[in-house]
Amino acid sequence: MRRPAIDFYFEFASSYSYPAAMRIAPLAQAAGVTVRWRPFLLGPLFRAQGWETSPFNLYPAKGRYMWRDLERICGRLALPLRRPDPFPQPSLLAARVAHAGFAAGWGDAFCRAVFAAEFGDGLPIGEEVIIVELLRDLGVAPEPALARARSEEIKAALRATTGEAEQAGVFGAPSFVAADGELFWGQDRMAEALAWAVRAATGASHPRA
Amino acid sequence: MRRPAIDFYFEFASSYSYPAAMRIAPLAQAAGVTVRWRPFLLGPLFRAQGWETSPFNLYPAKGRYMWRDLERICGRLALPLRRPDPFPQPSLLAARVAHAGFAAGWGDAFCRAVFAAEFGDGLPIGEEVIIVELLRDLGVAPEPALARARSEEIKAALRATTGEAEQAGVFGAPSFVAADGELFWGQDRMAEALAWAVRAATGASHPRA
Secondary structure, X not given: OOOOEEEEEEOOOOOOHHHHHHHHHHHHXXXXXXXXXXXXOHHHHHHHOOOOOOHHHHOHHHHHHHHXXXXXXXXXXOOOXXXXXXXXXXXXXXXXXXHHHHHXXXXXXXXXXXXXXXXXXXXXXXXXXXXXHHHHHOOOOHHHHHHHHOOHHHHHHHHHHHHHHHHOOOOOOOEEEEOXXXXXXXXXXXXXXXXXXXXXXXXXXOOOO | OOOOEEEEEEOOOOOOHHHHHHHHHHHHHHHOOEEEEEEOOHHHXXXXXXXXXXXXXXXXXXXXXXXXXHHHHHHHHOOOOOOOOOOOOOOHHHHHXXXXXXXXXXXXXXXXXXXXXXXXXXXXXXXXXXXXXXXXXXXXXXXXXXXXXXXXXXXXXXXXXHHHHHHOOOOOOOEEEEOOOOEEEOHHHHHHHHHHHHHHHHOOOOOOO
16 A cells, blocks of 8 residues: 555644644654645735735634634643734745755754744744744754745745645645545644545545445 | 533524534533524624625635535534535525524424535525425424514514624634633534533633633
């Protein structure tokens, strides 16, 4: 059998992507699933449906609920939570640096570091000085990483990932896509998505079947 | 201690309200929580944020995902699923009849019957002939029930419930509100909401605290 794998689509500006990114590695490991970290940009998808900012800002009741719900979730997971200001944070630079990091082996550690800084410490992750600090903490030389992040190849990789997310039916973050194309939306669907990925790889029937 | 209670806000046109309505009674009973069934209208809340129909129709990717997700959920729960056409169904009459039924003791059974007809059998629950049939199946005389449903008192009760939902921060259905005002959105948060309601009534601390 193939080893089960899952595409983990997330956006650095997305609040619910924070708990997902912080806990997917151990959960996936326990389930025997390989995670493909796929940071993408929600902005183009949101703009395509007429939103100029997060729906949590556009719809205040939904936004108030999200922050309270995130507080409950982080409380249960013992994750610190500090709301970044402004929300959402500009995420383009972090997404490009992450894509630069995957080939170099520090991509997913960088992703966790960004989320911890942004939603754990409330830091402005759109600022280069913050990204530089996070890279240094990971033992990565910042200048070459930033140069690589701004290369045409990495810019194209991020655009391609965003396009692939849209093709897979993704409309929000985080989302999970199993090898058979099955889509799950929301950090609270991670366990369900991992179980689906295992069944998709082993050819076992799905519970709905 | 007070007996734990929860407000169950739902909308007959809402697809995710279907599995919630079909399984809340046994889950709440097992948890020792009294459920207050509170059918309301999402239309006024949606129109207030500029939506003229369901967001599942306005945003096609979200809509496609919802139907697939509902299929998975109903599969797991062994609930039949047949998509009503058109979606969403007009829900005003069903909501008024339900409010008429609560005082008479057949309210929650009627709610389950409406959801089973609408999403299990794909029937047009906006049509009076369907509502009449459902009432008859429950042993309820249709004419007095419909007359009561169209009384000023019941119309006002439905308007008041919709206003109270909005006051409680509700922006989608189903939603659950514990006695201390804590809000949970989504059929997949029902167990969490019931557990919260129990702790709210016993004065135990919440897991986030």
